[in-house]
Amino acid sequence: MSRPLRTGALSAAALLLAASAAGCGGGGGRPDTSARQKLDWATCPTPSDSEDAAATKPLGKEWECATLHVPLDYRKPHGDAVGIAMIRAKATDRRHRIGSLIFNFGGPGGSGVATLPALGHSYQQLRTRYDLVSFDPRGVGRSSGVRCLSDRQLDAYYAADSTPDNGSEVKGLIRRVKTYAAGCEQHSGKILPDVGTTNAARDMDLMRRVLGDKKLHYFGISYGTELGGVYAHLYPRNVGRALFDGVVDPQQTPEQGALGQAKGFQLALADYLKACHKSADATCPTQAEILRLLKRLDTHPVRGIGGRKLTQSLAAAGIAQSLYSRDYWQYLTQGIANAEQGDGRILLALGDAMNGRDPDGDYSTLQSSLTAITCADYKERYTVHHVERKLPTFRGASPVFGDFMAWSLTQCTDWPVRGTWTTPDVSAPGAAPILVIGNTGDPATPYSGARKMADELGPGVGVELTYKGEGHGAYDSGSSCVRNTANAYLLNGKVPEKGKVCT
Template identity: 70%
Template sequence: MSRSVRTGALLLAALLTGAAGGCSGGGGDSSRADTSAGQKLDWKSCPAPSDSEDASTGRAPGQSWECATLHAPLDYGHPKGDTIGIALIRAKATDPDHRIGSLLFNFGGPGGSGITTLPAFAEDYRNLRTRYDLVSFDPRGVGRSDGVKCLGDKELDSYYAADSTPDDAGERRALMDRVKKYAAACEKNSGKVLAHVGTSNAARDMDLMREALGDDKLHYFGISYGTELGGVYAHLFPKKVGRALLDGVVDPTHDPVQGALGQAKGFQLALGNYLRACAGSHDNCPTEQQIQRLLGRLDRRPAPAADGRTLTESLASGGIAQSLYSKDFWDYLTEGVEDAENGDGKILLALADSMNGRDKDGAYSSLQSSLNAVTCADFKQRYTAEDIAGKVGEFRAASPVFGDFMAWSLTQCTGWPVPGEWKTPDVSAGGAAPMLVVGNTGDPATPYAGARKMARRLGEGVGVELTYKGEGHGAYNSGDACVKRTVDAYLLDGTVPKNGTVCS
């Protein structure tokens, strides 16, 4: 679940308010094309989004969006072989006389689409646009860049609704069978790209992007998983790092078990923060025990929801987790739990759908299939049911609400058809320019401790830590004036804050 709140907010807005219309990006082209650093990007007006892409983009007034396709080798080990098209989107700087260059955004996931996310939230980056061309992209294997396809929409409805917290040996076997069938479907439908969608290849694409954009240095804004991608880029190309912000930081020292356990603790912390805040301002707030009992009931008997669908325990767990990515979602959680206890699962189901990348018409984006594909191309570890069953107690102690859910999420790479690259990513970047690393003390998805670990792994004089004492996933878009002022001074003026600066 390590993904940016920006992507979930797009889908949630569409699901709960019926938003529609907008701008999207250029497509993935796998034909033989010029993949050199000197290739010319053919910028054109952006096409409309497809049914499986979020439809709430392009809403910031006064924006003019252009799209292009960067051509890259599918396999950097065989640069003259097949190519892959990387979909790009940009809005040019509003003060071209003082333009610094391009500012490249990755909004997390892995699996989040920059093509849809950047236009929708461009107003948040208005100050940065004065001196930068705002640029984002669908990483390889995501969205319009040969997005990974596994199951069909109806099959995905069943897959996400199925029991993901097995209580006995039979349910474990059923879970493992589903996971292996999912992996086989990914291989059948996207086998050509699965071995090449890892983070190292995405980082190489970013350096090719930098050159094609005409920038000597890569100026970068990475959120959530985008911080890991930024760290890997800095390791591979330390001398090419310009001004780089890492916000909502993934802990680069964690393997999948440690990462999932950290998230279990992070979501439990965020749930407690929500419950305390809710109790101080509302009279219909749930307790943690009520939420646990609700999930137990849904495991036995799902609740009716929209369009003939039902809210299962798995979907409710995902919906509750989704609501903790931002304080903006907390009221939905309060209403959703109350409604579900009264037999109406619509709100929690909408939250779960936003987590899973399902739009109001039942079409899924590549969000979760891409997340799986990138994660499994990155990490070597593969876990059996027995491995996970032996760890459930530790996860449950870390989070009575999310522990089982997070422990069994470790099945995601079981039976995956391609091997992973590393046990943990290398982000050491000696010789790179200072990179600003922002940690949020209340972050559920990327717990605060990861920011310090990232800053240290980047290296002395490279990782500069900024702390935000707040809630939600990430800090820059939280509305905190101190964070925004400090980050803007760094990105726009090159002012590096003192290491350990705190905003509260």
């Protein structure tokens, strides 16, 4: 669950909305993949059954879709192409338009085509001077999204025990990981070698040129900050106004990132428990009660939704999902109380949101794309022996999430493609200032990552802003200080003073 917990800024509600938004697929033949290609913006198509989710809210007329064609392998520019699904809403003040503002909402694996219209109301002020633009990165959603198992197989995969207690359960976990990897290779093998972050950054620069922008103006959230950092390293002179929110620590290996997330989610859980008990809600759980519930679910799942059971793994995913935003703490309280009484529906719904499953049983490519991109990026392939040696450290970091995070390190063990780096290079000498926002209570991308990112970007490039709050990311936290500072930078180019703090 280390990388799988990195679902970016996608809240439970946004994830449930995600698959209902329309995207655009790639074309056949050998389309033009140069910067001279023209984007054919048109009304977004109706989503297919496999893309439908709980919400059926149609997109407004302001949203248009198009397909950008990019080389599958940039070393072979005239070889196979990939269609990158894009979406936009044009700036409302055309006289004072700055250009396009390109969003990546994280994951890796989050669909920008789905998420931008779902969350578009949050960016209306930015839309006055920018065309709001987002996309499904290669290997995600309608951009040749990676698929590995059938929906029914995924139900079993995510419900299965992900914290083995004995040798037999360890073998079962590794067998499932191997089956998953083999399914990815069988169904999506052609694109797996080329879904890494470096290629996604190259796609963004081609996107910038085709959109007609001299500079890339960018809003990256969670993994989107890593993608933005890699872009800045590759194209420092092309960076315009860029904002990183919910920042990934670029210096961490997957193991260090997983351990950092274990600590981050444990901190967020502690903050939730403190706030809950301060509210004098009689249904507030204790950590000990949560641990007992998870232990009981390991052997005795409870009633869920439509004949499905709430298992230990699904409950842990639901608890983690609810910690991404303070808005979902109330559902966590009720979900735990209900599960104690044998009703697992709320925690199961939250766990499904984490895993990209809609109420009809259809899975998006969220988690399969996440695994594919992570394993294409990172070289490390962790063994069972390595995980078992590290378990005490992870348990010390988080009694609740430690085991889950440690065993998640096996996700790339039998992956069919080699990784690229130990850690990404995000140094960007010569780039314009990049606003880097760190949230002290962020569970998924702990606060320390913002300082590391700002330092790695380099002097005069990384400008850190601190938000003392809760949840994943800061722009949508409700802090007027954060939003006003960010908007002043993006809309007017006003870089905040070094070390500014918002509450």
